[in-house]
Amino acid sequence: MKRVAATMRRTIIDIATIVLGAALTAGLVHIVAILIIPFYASNDAFARLSNLGPINATILLPEAGSPAARLFPYLDPAVAAAFCRYDLTDGPVRVKAPVARYEFSSLSFHTRRGEIYYALTDRAATQNALEALVVTDKQLRAMAAHDSEDETPPELRIVSATNQGFVLMRAFSQEPSLLAEAQERVRALKCQPEPPPG
Amino acid sequence: MDVLAKTLIAGALGLAAGLWSAESALRLSRGAETTRIGAWSTAAKAGTPGADPYTRDAIERSGEIPLAPGEGLQLVARVDDSGTALNPHCLYRVGRKVPAARFWTIGVVDRRGFPIPNPAQRLVFRSSEILRDSDGGFAIAVSASARAGNWLPIGVSEPFYLVLRLYDTPFSATATAIDKDALPRIVRESCR
Numbered sequence: 001m002k003r004v005a006a007t008m009r010r011t012i013i014d015i016a017t018i019v020l021g022a023a024l025t026a027g028l029v030h031i032v033a034i035l036i037i038p039f040y041a042s043n044d045a046f047a048r049l050s051n052l053g054p055i056n057a058t059i060l061l062p063e064a065g066s067p068a069a070r071l072f073p074y075l076d077p078a079v080a081a082a083f084c085r086y087d088l089t090d091g092p093v094r095v096k097a098p099v100a101r102y103e104f105s106s107l108s109f110h111t112r113r114g115e116i117y118y119a120l121t122d123r124a125a126t127q128n129a130l131e132a133l134v135v136t137d138k139q140l141r142a143m144a145a146h147d148s149e150d151e152t153p154p155e156l157r158i159v160s161a162t163n164q165g166f167v168l169m170r171a172f173s174q175e176p177s178l179l180a181e182a183q184e185r186v187r188a189l190k191c192q193p194e195p196p197p198g
Numbered sequence: 199m200d201v202l203a204k205t206l207i208a209g210a211l212g213l214a215a216g217l218w219s220a221e222s223a224l225r226l227s228r229g230a231e232t233t234r235i236g237a238w239s240t241a242a243k244a245g246t247p248g249a250d251p252y253t254r255d256a257i258e259r260s261g262e263i264p265l266a267p268g269e270g271l272q273l274v275a276r277v278d279d280s281g282t283a284l285n286p287h288c289l290y291r292v293g294r295k296v297p298a299a300r301f302w303t304i305g306v307v308d309r310r311g312f313p314i315p316n317p318a319q320r321l322v323f324r325s326s327e328i329l330r331d332s333d334g335g336f337a338i339a340v341s342a343s344a345r346a347g348n349w350l351p352i353g354v355s356e357p358f359y360l361v362l363r364l365y366d367t368p369f370s371a372t373a374t375a376i377d378k379d380a381l382p383r384i385v386r387e388s389c390r
Contacts, residue, residue, distance in 0.1 A: 018208045021204070028216065038251075044257075045263050065321050071261055073262050074361065081263075116266040123366070
C-alpha cells in the first residue's frame, strides 16, 4: 500500500514537472514567434506590391471590391490609391504628386518592414504639388555637408530607415462617378531616382 | 522516468502549445493595443514604429496598408451598441453623426476586411454623397433586403463588420480622445 502511494506521488510529481516545463517552453515559443514573424513574413504588403510591377514605377492599386484587390484588405472603395516602390542603394528618390484643389489626397511613406515613417496630405502642398526627397541617413548627412549655410534646403527630405520601401498616394472621390478621376490623380505620382549626393 | 524523457516531452508539448497560441492569437485578434469606443474599435498605432508586436504581425500577414496617423483614422465595429455581434439576418440603423473630419466613409466588409459585392453596387457611403436630414444628421439602414434612403446592403448570411474611415481628422493620433457619443450609433432594429 505504501509502495503504491509512493509510486503515485512520483508519477504526479513527474506530470507536474512536465506540465510546468511545457508551460514555460510554450510561453517562450509564443513570445519568440510573435517577435520574429515580421522578419520572416514573405507575404506582407511590400512583397505583394512587388508582384504588381517594377521598382520606381507608379502602379495603380486595384479597386476595392474587385477580385484583384483581394490582396489588400481594408481598402476604401471611395479612395483611389497608387504606389511606387523605391530602392535608395544607388541614390535618393524624388517623389512628386500633383494635388487638386479642395480634394483630399495624401502621401504615406512605408519602410520595407511596413512601418509608416512619414505622411502628408494635400494641405501641405506648395504650388499644387506635394514633393519630397526620400533619402537614407547617410545620404542626408552627405547632402547636409554640401548645403549652403545661408539657404534653407530647397526640398523636404525624409529619411527612410530601410533602403527599400514604398510610397503610397491616396485620393478621395466625393462621388462614385468621380473615382476614375481620383485614379487619374494618383496615377500622376512620380518617383524618380536621383544621383547620389557628393 | 528519466530527466531526458521528461525534458523531451515538456519541450515538444511546449513548442506545440506555443506555436498554437501564437497562431490563434494572430488569427483571432487584430492587435493588442486596440482602443474600444462604444461599438467601434481602432488600432491607432497600426503601421507605425510604435505598434505592438501583435498589431504588427496582424498587419504583416494580412497585407493591409493602414492609414497613417495624419492621413486619417479607421474604426471597425464588430458588434452593435449593446455589444452583440453584428448579425447578417438583422436590420441595423447607423447614424446620426461622425467625429469631425474633412471626409469620411462608412462601409461594410467581410471578416477578412474585403467589401461584400452586391447588385446595388453600394460598398460604401461617403460624407459627400450621403442623404442627410434637415438637421445635418444621417441614418444608414444596414440590411440584406432593400431599404429606402441610405441603404448599405449586406450578404444574406455572410458575417460582416462596419468600417468607418475619417480622413484629415484631428483625432488621428489620439483615438482615445474621441467621445463615444461622437461616433455613429449602431442600433439593431429587427431580425429575420
